[in-house]
Amino acid sequence: MKDDISKIKDSIIGEIWTEDFHHSLAEYGPEVAKQVIESMSDDEIEIKVNARRFQEDYIADYLRYLWDISKKSYWHHIYISIDERAGLLWNDHMNHFAKMCNNKIPKKVLKKILLFYKNFREKPDDFYENDIDLISCVLKAQIKTFGRWKDVENILEKFDLEDSKQFKKDIKALIKSECQYQFHEL
Numbered sequence: 001m002k003d004d005i006s007k008i009k010d011s012i013i014g015e016i017w018t019e020d021f022h023h024s025l026a027e028y029g030p031e032v033a034k035q036v037i038e039s040m041s042d043d044e045i046e047i048k049v050n051a052r053r054f055q056e057d058y059i060a061d062y063l064r065y066l067w068d069i070s071k072k073s074y075w076h077h078i079y080i081s082i083d084e085r086a087g088l089l090w091n092d093h094m095n096h097f098a099k100m101c102n103n104k105i106p107k108k109v110l111k112k113i114l115l116f117y118k119n120f121r122e123k124p125d126d127f128y129e130n131d132i133d134l135i136s137c138v139l140k141a142q143i144k145t146f147g148r149w150k151d152v153e154n155i156l157e158k159f160d161l162e163d164s165k166q167f168k169k170d171i172k173a174l175i176k177s178e179c180q181y182q183f184h185e186l
Contacts, residue, residue, distance in 0.1 A: 005035045012036075018048045019058035022065060030069050037066060037073040042080060049081040049089065060091035067099065074099075075106045082112045084119055088131040097134055098183035101141035110148065111155045113138055114171075118159060121170065137179040139171060 008028060015021035025033045040048075049059055063081075066074040078096060081089050089096065100109070117135050120128050142148040152171065161167050 005032065005039060008032060009036045009039060013040075013044055017058065018051075018055055018062050021048060022058065022062040026065065034070045034073070037077075038070055040073070045077055045080045046083075049077055050083050050086045052086060052089070056089060056091045057093075059089060060093060060096060063089075063096050064093075075109055079106075079109050079112050082109070082116055084116060087128060088116075088134055090130075094181070094183050095185055097138065097181070098185040100138045101145075101183055102185060104146045104148070105138070105142060107151060107155070110142060110151060111158075114152065114155050115159070117171075117174075118161070118167070121167070132174075133180045136174040136177055137181055137183070140175040140179060143175050 012021055012024040015024055025036060028036070048062065052059065059081075063074065063077055066077055078100070081096075105113075113135055117132065117139075120132055139152070143152060153168070156164055156167060159167075
């Protein structure tokens with residue numbers, strides 16, 4: 001069976017467009033799809049979620065599909081999609097951000113969000129202003145709804161920040177601000 005999964009993966013992983021990969025994957029059914037996506041390397045996921053080229057909506061649809069197939073792979077795809085070069089993934093429905101606000105996210109995803117914010121603070125860029133608004137919504141939900149302030153503090157300690165007190169104040173200000181977006185899970 002493992003050889004069969006490898007053959008299936010090899011036959012569809014080369015799909016250039018995430019939309020085509022998603023549809024090809026779905027044709028095999030949820031069990032096979034789960035095995036294929038759980039066998040994907042970080043580089044393969046990177047291409048599917050960060051080589052956006054006007055396919056943001058298709059990538060978000062693919063992520064929404066993954067939620068029902070494998071939560072583990074879903075969160076790993078989200079982790080990889082939080083990318084400083086590409087920015088955050090924006091699309092029509094923003095379902096992946098609804099999931100990040102309505103579910104307790106894995107610690108590695110929380111850490112990646114905080115790292116994205118840390119790097120933005122170190123070199124602000126107007127291009128990422130909206131991304132920071134999204135991050136504030138996620139942090140607010142994680143801290144207020146899921147009681148993750150201690151997790152945030154533990155992650156920040158590992159960042160070895162010179163201005164950790166100010167960083168914590170900045171995060172507290174972020175979560176006090178009004179979330180600029182309304183997310184609804186589909």
